Amino acid sequence: MRVGAGDRAAGRFLGSLPFAMMAVIAVTDVLAGPGAGFLPLLSLGPAFASLSSSARRTAWIGLAALALCLALAVYDELIGSRQNFLTLLSIGGVTGAAMLASASREGKERELHDIRTVAEVAQRVLLRPVPRRVGPIHAAVSYTSAAARARIGGDLYEVVTTPGGVRIIVGDVQGKGLDAVETAAVVLAAFREAAFDEPDLPSVVLRLEKALGRQLTGEQFVTAVLVEIASERAKARLLNCGHPPPLLLRADGHAEFADPPDVAPPLGLASMTPVQASPYEIEFGPGDRMLLYTDGVIEARDDRGAFYPLADRSDLLRAHDPQEALDALPHDLVRYVGGPIDDDAAMLLLRRRQ
Structure with a gap:
């Protein structure tokens, strides 16, 4: 679990709070x-210790x-008095209760850490490294994890080489936690097979829908954008299923979003609407670039609540090396937010070779 500077500062503050209070x-x-x-207020020391300290450290503070x-009772000439006895008894009682609270908190923190670790490992296994050069493109990927306090997400991406070129998917599973990671695994497994077998993108989406139909329940869904780039054509075919549109960076410096002509439902909701995804x-x-991303990028906000202006940051992606260009964007995103982001952000940058 990643611990940021803010978390360390908060930990130091909570660790020193009991001593400061007693002083x-x-x-x-x-x-x-x-x-x-x-004197009875001295029980606040062990009480505050239970917020961040171990049960043993809480006992020592008690x-x-x-x-x-x-x-202080000696100074106040209260030794042996009924008032002093009750004060000592109250401090001892609060210390015992604080130790129990610390032990309970530590157990829950260990359990949560284990769950997050399993989810993060599963996510890393699913999201395989993307080759820097594949078919007619150079590719680079960036995955920025959310703050440690946030839940594990279901962002996904994959690049598959086919006899006719390259097929790519970037998607985002609704929800968080292990269920989202499991759903992402279903999508990626189905895409890796369908990208080789199916003749076109609608057929690939149909395979994904069938796989998700056996997995999803209720109104769960997955937003995704699929891209097909043929080796012999200076075009890209896209199919957008309720996902943020890719950002296009032309070789001449122009930037635009590749909005789909029709709004299509996310994966998993096709049976609930007559509108079907159509490729465009x-x-x-040569020299053009395409940035595919998840909503963790465009929904990041600064301290005033303004969304991250991705189009205005397109100049950051102009470096010749796609990985070097893409490395600059997550750093700018974190600076814009002013700290760790609240949602995972996956980005995939494609550059058509000359």
């Missing part, structure tokens, strides 16, 4: 003098609170 209470009690009644209470062609000649 403030002790100073206040000394300045206020005997009879002020601040013992420190008891020792500090005894020292675009010019994709």
Whole structure:
């Protein structure tokens, strides 16, 4: 699990909070003098410790609170009094409860870490490395994981070489967690087979729909865009199933989105609407680039709530080497957000060779 600078700072703050709290209470009690009644507040030390400390560390902080209470009781001339006995009893009780809370929290954190680790490993196994040169294109991929507190997503991508050229898919599974990873596995497995076997993109989508029909339940779905690039033609054929349109970067510097002529439903929802996905062609000649991405890119927001302006950042993708160009975009995305992004962001950059 990745830990950012913000998480480390928060951890240091929570770790020092119990000691700071007990120090403030002790100073206040000394300045206020005997009879002020601040000693029971020392139980806040172990109580705050349970937020981030282990059960053992919480116990040591509780013992420190008891020792500090005894020292202050001597100063306030309360040793042996009924008030002091009740104060010590309350600190001990709060320490015991805080230890139980710490142990419970640690167990849940370990369980969550294990689940995230399994999901992340499964995701990495599914998303195989993309070859830098495949058919008539150069390719580069970037996968920016969400913040550690976010759930694992179902972003997917694949590039398959066929006898007629290259077929590509980039998609995003609705939902999060292991279910999303499992659905992504179904889509990728079906695409890897169908990309070789089927004569056109609609037939590939039909195979994906059949595979998902055995997997999805209710109103779950997968948005995806499929691309077919033939070796002998300076064109690309696309089929968009409810996914954000690719960004085209022409060799002459012009940038535009490859919007589909008709709105088609995402994968898994075809049976609920009469509208079917139709392929469409675009010019994709030597030197042209195409960026395929998931909604984690365009739905990222800055501190004012403004979405990431992907089209305005197209100049970042002009470097000759596609991987070098694509490496710049995730860094700019994180800078724009001002920290870790809230959703996974997959990006695939294709450049047609000269």
